[in-house]
Amino acid sequence: MGHIKLTNVTKSFGAVDVIHGINLEIANGELVVFVGPSGCGKSTLLRIIAGLEKPTGGELAIDGKVVNDTPAADRGLAMVFQSYALYPHMSVRQNLAFGLENTKMPKAEITQRIAEAARMLEIDAYLDRRPGQLSGGQRQRVAIGRAIVRRPVAFLLDEPLSNLDAELRGSTRAELSALHARLSATMIYVTHDQVEAMTLADRIVVLRAGRIEQIGTPLELYNSPANRFVAGFIGSPHMNFLEGTVESVQSGKAVAALTGGHRIELPVNGANVTGGSRITIGVRPQHIAVGSDGSGMAARIKLVEALGSETVIHADVAGQKVLVVAPGQHSLTPGTELRLSLSAAPLHLFNEKGLRLDHVV
Numbered sequence: 001m002g003h004i005k006l007t008n009v010t011k012s013f014g015a016v017d018v019i020h021g022i023n024l025e026i027a028n029g030e031l032v033v034f035v036g037p038s039g040c041g042k043s044t045l046l047r048i049i050a051g052l053e054k055p056t057g058g059e060l061a062i063d064g065k066v067v068n069d070t071p072a073a074d075r076g077l078a079m080v081f082q083s084y085a086l087y088p089h090m091s092v093r094q095n096l097a098f099g100l101e102n103t104k105m106p107k108a109e110i111t112q113r114i115a116e117a118a119r120m121l122e123i124d125a126y127l128d129r130r131p132g133q134l135s136g137g138q139r140q141r142v143a144i145g146r147a148i149v150r151r152p153v154a155f156l157l158d159e160p161l162s163n164l165d166a167e168l169r170g171s172t173r174a175e176l177s178a179l180h181a182r183l184s185a186t187m188i189y190v191t192h193d194q195v196e197a198m199t200l201a202d203r204i205v206v207l208r209a210g211r212i213e214q215i216g217t218p219l220e221l222y223n224s225p226a227n228r229f230v231a232g233f234i235g236s237p238h239m240n241f242l243e244g245t246v247e248s249v250q251s252g253k254a255v256a257a258l259t260g261g262h263r264i265e266l267p268v269n270g271a272n273v274t275g276g277s278r279i280t281i282g283v284r285p286q287h288i289a290v291g292s293d294g295s296g297m298a299a300r301i302k303l304v305e306a307l308g309s310e311t312v313i314h315a316d317v318a319g320q321k322v323l324v325v326a327p328g329q330h331s332l333t334p335g336t337e338l339r340l341s342l343s344a345a346p347l348h349l350f351n352e353k354g355l356r357l358d359h360v361v
Contacts, residue, residue: 001063002028002154002186004049009058011044011210018044019210021058026154031180031187035197036207036233042190043158045207049188050156051075062153078147079156082163084139086131092142093127096149110149117145120182121175137168144179154186161196173199194234198222206230228354231282237312239348240288240322242281246273256281260318262297264342266349273349273357282348285312285325291339299340304332315340 004026011019019041026032034042047053049060051072059066067075086095093114100110118124121141131139140160147155160176161169177200180187191197197204198218206213206221206229214226218234225231231239244258254268256279264281266273273279289296290313299322303314306329313324313332317340324340332338349357 002026003063004154004186004188005059005061006045006049007059007061009045009048009060010056011041011048011053012056017210019048019055022210022212024205024212024215026186026188028186029184031189031200031202032205033189033191033197033201033203034205034207035191035194036213038192039209040207041210042192042207044210046079046156046158046188046190050077050079052079076153077156078150078152078154079158080143080147080160082159084131084143084163086139086142086146088131091128091130092123092134092145095131095142096127096146099146099150113149113151114145117148120148120179121145135168136164137172140164140172141175144176148183152185154188157187157189159191160189161191162193169196176200195236198234204234206233224356225282225348226356228280228282228350228356231348231350231356235284237285237323237325239282239284241350242283242317242320242322244279244281246275246277246279248275249273258297258318259320260297262318266347268349268357272351278352280350280354281342282350283342283345285323287342287345288322288324289341289344290324290326290330291341296339296341296343298337300337301332301334303334304330306330313338 006022006024009019009022022045034045036042044053048055051070055068060068062075096114096117097110118127121144123138123141123145126134126138161172164172173196189200201218203215203217204221205215208229214221214230221230221234225234242258244256247255247257249268252267254266254273255263256266257263297317299315299317301313301315305312311326311330313326315322315324322340351357
């Protein structure tokens with residue numbers, strides 16, 4: 001139970017197309033995260049799966065049954081909203097019981113399910129309180145508990161942690177991950193926060209403008225982004241991009257001139273690179289070294305963030321912004337120059353269209 005398949009799913013609001021031919025299969029027990037910038041269609045796609053929106057075209061199947069015309073209440077899914085959507089005049093116990101009572105479930109079964117969910121989420125002590133007497137994190141647990149007691153085919157979570165502060169968001173994220181492991185249930189989780197996506201997902205679906213850019217495990221997307229968009233979206237801080245032109249290609253190696261005149265040699269075996277072509281070199285902030293021997297790219301420091309265990313350097317390289325995360329503590333002053341070395345860094349190559357070349361060098 002919990003297998004979900006979308007085949008050529010589209011959605012339009014009037015003349016505006018917002019979802020463009022989505023093909024996606026989610027296995028039973030998998031935790032899949034939809035991630036992307038605001039307006040990319042991730043919440044609309046979740047609402048289509050939930051039955052709150054009807055697709056304009058294509059098919060949606062749950063456990064092999066096409067459910068395009070099946071009402072939301074009959075799909076066997078449970079949704080957790082960003083706003084919690086709890087009844088303020090009811091106690092926690094009543095909130096958890098409400099949906100079950102509507103199905104005419106025996107009282108003994110309702111009591112048992114509430115007790116199990118409350119124990120699992122550690123909200124036993126709050127069952128007689130009202131939502132207004134709870135913290136944001138406690139209310140979020142109640143909202144999740146209301147979904148758990150229904151024992152759904154799959155859980156749909158729409159940015160459930162966005163109303164929590166940073167510390168509580170981190171701890172609740174860990175609780176959600178542990179909950180998924182205990183339940184072995186299918187979960188689809190929507191967020192714009194790629195850190196949440198990286199830490200929670202079995203697989204991530206990266207969306208942009210209603211289209212899937214890439215699907216893969218968190219590390220597949222981090223290590224082998226399909227294009228510049230995915231490379232810039234996955235990873236924190238985001239990847240740096242240096243623009244350049246290939247000057248020559250010989251014996252599987254290319255020499256590229258970056259903006260500002262710095263030259264770099266790149267092994268490009270198997271990559272479609274020719275002399276004169278524009279190229280973008282992607283490098284993560286953690287992989288740039290601060291040069292100590294005078295070699296590397298000349299950079300001017302714009303801002304220094306001393307975080308104790310690491311130092312974040314905002315620099316300018318010939319008009320291009322470059323972010324460096326250097327381990328440890330460094331005495332650096334804004335306005336001064338330093339050298340940045342890419343010699344030991346894994347580099348990601350992208351062509352003029354932003355598509356990833358064949359491999360990371």
